[in-house]
Amino acid sequence: MDTKPYVGRFAPSPSGPLHLGSLVAALGSYLQARSHNGQWLVRIEDIDPPREQPGASSLILRQLEQFSLYWDQTVCYQSQRLDSYQQFIDQCLQDHKAYFCQCSRKQIKADGGYYLGHCRHKQPKQGDLATRLMTDQPIYQFQDGLYGKVSITQALAEEDFIIQRRDGLYAYNLAVSLDDYQQGITEVVRGADLIFTTGRQLSIFKLLKQPAPRYLHLPLVYDAQGHKLSKQNHAPSISGKQAQQLLLHALGFLGQTVETGWIELSCEQILTEAVINWQLKTIPKTALR
Numbered sequence: 001m002d003t004k005p006y007v008g009r010f011a012p013s014p015s016g017p018l019h020l021g022s023l024v025a026a027l028g029s030y031l032q033a034r035s036h037n038g039q040w041l042v043r044i045e046d047i048d049p050p051r052e053q054p055g056a057s058s059l060i061l062r063q064l065e066q067f068s069l070y071w072d073q074t075v076c077y078q079s080q081r082l083d084s085y086q087q088f089i090d091q092c093l094q095d096h097k098a099y100f101c102q103c104s105r106k107q108i109k110a111d112g113g114y115y116l117g118h119c120r121h122k123q124p125k126q127g128d129l130a131t132r133l134m135t136d137q138p139i140y141q142f143q144d145g146l147y148g149k150v151s152i153t154q155a156l157a158e159e160d161f162i163i164q165r166r167d168g169l170y171a172y173n174l175a176v177s178l179d180d181y182q183q184g185i186t187e188v189v190r191g192a193d194l195i196f197t198t199g200r201q202l203s204i205f206k207l208l209k210q211p212a213p214r215y216l217h218l219p220l221v222y223d224a225q226g227h228k229l230s231k232q233n234h235a236p237s238i239s240g241k242q243a244q245q246l247l248l249h250a251l252g253f254l255g256q257t258v259e260t261g262w263i264e265l266s267c268e269q270i271l272t273e274a275v276i277n278w279q280l281k282t283i284p285k286t287a288l289r
Contacts, residue, residue, distance in 0.1 A: 006038025007186050010064075010071075011176065013045040014056035018063045018238050021191065021221040024250045028218045028283075029189035030069050030271070031256075035278040038186075042071040043179060047078045047085075047170050066243050068267035076183060078175050085170045088178060089131055089163055097136075097207065098163065100129040114155045131164040133174075137206055139199035145187070145216030146283055152199045161200050173197055177204035185213045192217040192288055219286040221253060243267050255282035 010026045012018065018026070033040040042064065044057045061075065092098035101119040108115050120134070138157040144150045163174040180188060180201070195217045205212035238246055244263060247270050252258050257277040262270050 004184075004186050006033060006036035007041065007184050008033035008036075008038060008189055009041040009043055009180070009183065009185050010069075011043040011045050011179075011190070012060050013048065013051070014053060014060060015048075015051045016053050016056055017059050020238060020246070020250065023067065023238050023246060024221055024253055025189075025191045025218055026064065026069055027067075027247070027250045027274075028216075028254055031274055031278045032187065032189050032216065032280075034271075034275045039072040041073055041076065041183060041185075043076040043078065043183070045078050045172075045175065047082070047175055049169075063238060066267075067247055068271055076179065078170075078179065081175070081179065081182075082170065084178055084182070085164075085175055088174065092133060092163070092207075093131070096134075098131055098133050099160075100124050101132045101160075101162070102127050102129055112155075114159050115161075117160055120160060128166050130162050130166040132160040133163045133203070133207075135160050135203060137203065139202045139206075142198055142202060142215065144195065144198075145189075145214060146280065147192075147195070147217060147285060147288065150195060150198070150288075152196060156196060157199055173200040174204065177201045177208075180213055181205065181208060181210055187214040187216060189216045189218065191220050192286070193220055195288060216280075218254070219284055244270065247271075255279075255284050 008029050010029045012022060012026075030040050042061070044060070046052060046057060057077070064071070089098060099120060100123065101115070102124045103115060103118055107118075115132070119132070135158055138154075139152060140154070140157045141149055141151045161173060162171050164170055177200075179185075195215075198215050198217075202212050244265070244267060247267055248258050248262060251270075251274055256274060256279065259273070262273060265273070
């Protein structure tokens with residue numbers, strides 16, 4: 001039995017303001033943490049400058065406050081942790097657990113969409129190079145808090161994956177794993193669009209020889225055309241002017257109890273009731289895509 005105090009987190013990227021899908025993920029992670037009398041942290045994943053919008057980080061924090069989603073501890077910014085990521089990569093290269101790769105996306109697409117290890121034995125030293133982590137102990141399945149046993153395809157599980165891009169930017173799987181470890185996250189609650197990246201993060205924890213957090217993936221919100229709500233798809237920003245209605249809508253999407261009279265409550269009061277009534281078993285399991 002895990003006796004460590006619960007620590008959860010919400011980790012948006014500042015590529016735009018929060019939308020309804022973001023609110024659902026934030027709310028689910030918040031309620032799971034508070035129902036365990038745990039801490040809820042906020043991390044801004046700002047390590048991809050070309051995709052970021054100026055001012056989005058502070059806007060996201062203001063939006064969370066408008067919904068009374070108040071966090072514990074100081075907000076963590078990935079852009080302030082670059083030295084930690086580089087130190088890990090350098091150590092992996094030194095230990096021959098990572099290597100440079102010159103394969104293009106076009107080559108990988110021609111091979112069926114998965115990298116087949118061409119550079120693992122060539123060990124290129126010059127040119128436009130990415131860094132890949134050797135996957136010597138693949139993760140073929142893991143237990144999810146909502147979906148149960150999740151299987152990962154052999155090709156995806158065995159692929160040596162990128163930890164630093166050829167443009168020098170650090171990869172999501174590297175940064176998120178090291179941050180979850182450094183912050184002592186005991187359970188990751190996030191959208192199901194990230195469910196199949198979990199094996200890669202578990203691989204990094206195995207390399208660190210540290211216990212991994214538990215994982216719980218929430219159903220995604222789609223628009224009328226069946227597209228996932230995302231910043232890339234220009235999903236509309238949530239507004240604090242209708243905070244109570246949106247909060248109740250997000251609760252309903254998560255299959256939670258919503259009483260008629262709650263519309264008269266403040267966001268803080270709604271969250272207090274929602275924590276008391278929080279039930280994982282009522283969250284709908286939409287099909288994984």
